[in-house]
Amino acid sequence: MLKTIINRMLQGVLVTFCLLTITFFLVRMMPGDALTNEKAMSPQVRQKNIEIFHLDKPQTVQYLYYWKNLLSGQMGYSSTKDQPVAKIISQSFPASAMLGILGMIIAVCIGIPAGIIAALKHNSLMDNGAMFVAMLGISVPSFVLGPLFAIFIATKVPFLKVAGWGDPFDWILPSLTLGLGTAAYLARITRAGMLDVLSQDYIRTAKAKGVSQFSIIRKHALKGGLIPSIAFLGPAFAMLITGSFVVETIFQVPGMGQHFVNSAKDRDYFLLQGMVLLFGGLIVIVNLAADILLAYLNPRLRDSL
Numbered sequence: 001m002l003k004t005i006i007n008r009m010l011q012g013v014l015v016t017f018c019l020l021t022i023t024f025f026l027v028r029m030m031p032g033d034a035l036t037n038e039k040a041m042s043p044q045v046r047q048k049n050i051e052i053f054h055l056d057k058p059q060t061v062q063y064l065y066y067w068k069n070l071l072s073g074q075m076g077y078s079s080t081k082d083q084p085v086a087k088i089i090s091q092s093f094p095a096s097a098m099l100g101i102l103g104m105i106i107a108v109c110i111g112i113p114a115g116i117i118a119a120l121k122h123n124s125l126m127d128n129g130a131m132f133v134a135m136l137g138i139s140v141p142s143f144v145l146g147p148l149f150a151i152f153i154a155t156k157v158p159f160l161k162v163a164g165w166g167d168p169f170d171w172i173l174p175s176l177t178l179g180l181g182t183a184a185y186l187a188r189i190t191r192a193g194m195l196d197v198l199s200q201d202y203i204r205t206a207k208a209k210g211v212s213q214f215s216i217i218r219k220h221a222l223k224g225g226l227i228p229s230i231a232f233l234g235p236a237f238a239m240l241i242t243g244s245f246v247v248e249t250i251f252q253v254p255g256m257g258q259h260f261v262n263s264a265k266d267r268d269y270f271l272l273q274g275m276v277l278l279f280g281g282l283i284v285i286v287n288l289a290a291d292i293l294l295a296y297l298n299p300r301l302r303d304s305l
Contacts, residue, residue, distance in 0.1 A: 008291055012284035019280045020070075020273065024063055027269050048077050049270065066273075075277075076270030080262065085274035088259060093278070095165055096255035099174055099248070100241035106179030107186055107236070112229060114183070115190025119225070120217070122195060130187060137184030146177040146250035163252035174251040178244055182236050189232050194225035227294060234290025238283040 050056055052074060054065050069076070075085040111134075118130040154160045154173055164170045197203065198221055206216050245257030256275060263272035 004295060005288070005292060008288045012288060016277070016280050016284060020277060021063075023273055023276045024066060025059065027264075027267070027272055028059055030267055044082075046079075049079065052076060070277075075274045078263075078268055078271040080266045080268045081271065085270050088271060089256070089274055089278055092254060092256045092259055095253055096241055096244060096248070096257065098171065099178060099244055099253060099255060100237065102171055102175035103178035103182065103240045103244070104233070104237050106175055107182035107240075108233070110180070111183035111186025112190050112226070114187040115192075115229070116194055116217075116222075116225075118187065118191045119194035119198060120213075127191075131191070134184040134187040137180050138188075140181075141246075142177050142181060143246045143250065145180065146174075146247055149173045149177055150250065165251075165253050170251075174247050174253055177250070178240055178247045182240060185236070186229055186232065190226065190229045193228040194221060197221045197225040200224075230290060230293050234287040235283070238279075238286045241279075241282055 052065070052069055054061055073086075075089075077083065078085055078088055081088055114130050114134065118127040121127045150162045150173065154162045159169045160173060161170055203216060203220060206220060207213075244253075244255060245261055247253065248255040248257040256278070259271060260275045260279075262268070263275060
């Protein structure tokens with residue numbers, strides 16, 4: 001188990017290194033550069049970036065200085081925000097993280113029970129209804145669902161607001177908008193996993209012995225039936241945090257999505273590279289956590305991960 005974790009960590013470091021290297025050179029292939037931005041850049045920020053990352057030198061030299069400074073904790077200064085990249089990330093990450101966590105909680109609390117119930121009531125009206133709703137949730141994108149919530153719910157419920165992130169009530173609609181789509185996917189995956197396990201011989205043997213359905217589900221079916229869902233949760237959680245730009249824009253959430261898109265549009269090299277580093281690291285971490293949980297639930301996977 002320890003060997004598996006170490007191997008996964010080394011793979012994650014390699015993936016992050018390759019991701020940053022590709023991003024470093026790709027952003028410099030865009031027209032213009034970080035020092036000729038359309039938006040006004042303060043002379044102080046311009047001079048700091050030149051001094052720290054040697055932007056007046058060849059790209060290979062810049063690349064070496066980038067890693068040298070990154071390993072010492074310097075991520076550079078944003079050419080559009082006139083602030084250190086680390087400060088921008090520290091200010092915007094909590095909102096995106098909270099939105100992603102709440103969205104995942106909603107997805108798990110809705111998707112997994114719906115999938116289990118649908119599997120237990122296979123081919124019934126409840127099963128067909130749950131899968132129809134799940135398919136509807138997959139088909140309706142967040143940029144449609146968000147405005148609908150804002151128009152038909154936020155305007156009619158006094159304590160809900162169309163935009164903002166000031167108090168816990170402001171978290172409800174953005175979290176629902178972000179989490180319902182993932183809940184739909186999770187319901188279908190959970191249903192498929194549970195149906196596969198419930199058709200196994202050992203489940204039929206337990207039923208023949210008179211074991212109650214509750215005991216069969218709790219002791220035998222859940223551990224195996226939820227394996228596909230847990231495998232999905234790792235990438236899904238990273239996707240919720242990193243892919244929430246549309247929801248953040250609709251509900252005016254001060255998260256990282258706006259910085260990620262604007263940094264690419266404005267050729268803000270260092271802010272874009274900082275966002276890629278954060279998002280890549282998050283994906284590596286949550287996938288590692290999902291792999292460890294899978295290995296715990298299925299001992300046969302411990303040597304094959």
